[in-house]
Amino acid sequence: MHYFNVLVVDDEEDFLDTLMNRLKKRNINTTGCRSGEEAVELLQNKFFDVVILDIKMPGGMDGIETLREIKKIQPEAEVLLLTGHASVETSIEGMKLGAFDYLLKPIKLEDLLEKLAQALEKKDTAEHKRQSEQIRKLLKYW
C-alpha cells in the first residue's frame, strides 16, 4: 500500500466507481465522492495528496468553485482536472488557480497514473519521490 491518498470527484457514478476500483487494485488509497460539496466535507477531515476533479458537474458546486475551496482548505493538495473538450478554457483558468494539470476525457489509466506520478514528484519530499518511483514502475509493467 502506497502512503498517499487520492480523492476522485466525479458526478458520473459508473466512471467514478470503475476508476476507484482500478486505482484501488493498484494499491492506491482512493476515496470517491460525487459532488463538490462532498469533496469539501471530506477534505476538512482528511489529508489528500492528489485530488482528481471533474470540471463539469451539473448542479451544485462546479469544478472551479470546488478547486477554490480545495486550495483554501488544503493548499498543498495537488489537483488534477478532468475535462471535456468544451471546458478546456475553464481548465486553463483552473491551472491559474493552482491546479497541477488537466486531462482530457476519455482518459486512459496510464495517462492518469503518469500525471499522478508527476504530481507526487512535485511534492518534493523523499517519501513522495519514492512513491512517484513506485507508480512509474507500475507504468513500466503495463
Add this chain to the structure above:
Amino acid sequence: MADTHSFEEMIDDHRIAQTLMVMNQRAGAFVDLGVIDQLGNHLAYIGPYDLKGKNYYGQAWFVEVMSKGVYISDVYMGFRQLPHFIIAVSRQENQRRWILRATIDPDIFAGIVQAAQIGRTGDSFIINESGILQTRSRFTGDILSNSNIKVSSFGKGTSITEEGNGQHRQILYAGCWLKNKNWLLVISRDVRQEMRSLFATRNVEVGIILAGILAIVLTVLFTTRLTVRQLMENDRKMDELNAQLVQSDKLAALGKMAAGVAHEINNPLAVIIQKTGWMEDLLAEEEFKNSPNYEEFKTSIKKIEDHVERARKVVHNMLGYARRMEPRLEDVDINQTINQTIDILENYARINNIDIQADLAENLPVIAADQAQLQQVFLNLISNAIDAIGKEGIIEVKSRRIDTRIWITVKDDGPGISDDQQKMVFDPFFTTKGSGKGTGLGLWISYNIIEKMGGTMTCKSQQGKGSMFTIVIPIVTPDKK
C-alpha cells in the same frame, strides 16, 4: 383704237394698215386687223390672209361682240388652219355699229406667257375653262390639246394644286384666272425640281434625325448590354458570395452540432474505457487466467478498446479543432511548411508511384500564422490527393503571391469528384474513402482553419481529370520583435 378712229377712217386700207403698225409697235402680237360692219361684212382687212368680203353674221363671236361690245375668243384654227385667237370690239357710231377685229398670234402671246417658265421642269401656259391649252406648253401638251388639268381645282384668285402625273412625279400647279376672260394662267413645276433644295435640306434633316436615333438606339443598346452584363456579373458574384456564405453558415452550424454530439459521446466513452480497463485488470487475476475462454475475453476487450479508441479519435479531431479556435501566431514560411509536409508524405507517395511536384514561388513573404494548423491543412490536401490517385500519378503543389494574397494550389490527376459530391467535400463526416479509412473531417477542419485565417478554400474538379484545391490566404506580416 375703235374709240379713237371713226368707221370711215378704219375702212380705208391704208389707215387700217397704219393702225396695225401702231398697234404692233406697242404690243407686237397682232397678226391682222379688220373692220366688220353690223351685218357681218368684212369691210376692211390688213393681214396675211385674204379675209376681206367674208361675212361673219350669225357666227357666235359676232353675235356676242354685237351684244356685249367686247369679245375675246379662245384659240382656234378657224379659216387659216393656224392656231390663233381674236379680240373683237364693237363701236356704236351714230346709227351704225361696227366691229374692230384683231387676230393675235398665239406664239407671240405664248412667248410672253412662257417667260414665266422657270428651271428645267418649269412650265407656263394658259388654258381655257375646259382645260384646253391656249398656248403651247413645254410638257403639258401642244396648243389646243387638252391639258388634263382639273380646272375646277383652281379657286377664284391665285391657287396652287399638286398633282401626280402617273410617273411618280409630283407636279405643282399655280393657277390664276385672267381678268376679262375665263382663261387660266398656269405655271407648273415639278415638285422635285421646285423642292430640290428643300428636299436636300429635308434629306439632311432626316439624315441627322436618323443618325441621332441610330446613335441613341446604339447607345441604349450598348449601355443596356453593358448594364445587363454588369448585372449578370454582379449576380454571379452575389451567387458565389451567397454560396460561400451558405457554405460557411452550413459548416458553422454543422460544426456546432458535431461538437455538441461529440461532447455527449465523450462521457459514455470515458466510462466504457474505464470499464474495459477494469475488466482487463480483473482478467489478470489467477482464477480468470485458468478459464477456457480467457483468450476470447481478452481479444473481445481489446476489440472494444480499439473501437472506443476509433470513436475517441473522431471526437478528438472534431473537438481538437473546436479547442484550438484561436490560432497561435508565429512566423511561418509557407514554402518551408509545404516542403516539410511533402517530406512527410514522400515515402507514402513513392510506394504508390506518385510524383509530388512542388512549384513554389520564391518571393513569398514570411507571414504570421499558425504553422501547425497550416501544416495540418497541407497534410490533409496532399494525403487526400494521394488517396484519390491511388497508384501512379502526379500531384502538383504550387505557391504564388498575387497582390496581398498567397495562393496555394494542390492539384492531382486522380479520378476527380462528381458535381454532387463537390458541394459536400467540406462537410464534416463527408468522405469518399472506405469506412474506417477516413473520418470525413480533414477537409472540414482545413476549411475552418483557412477561414479563421481570413482566407478561402475552394475545390475545382472534373470527373476523370482530377481535382484542384485552391487556398487563398491574406498576407499578414508578423509583428517586429
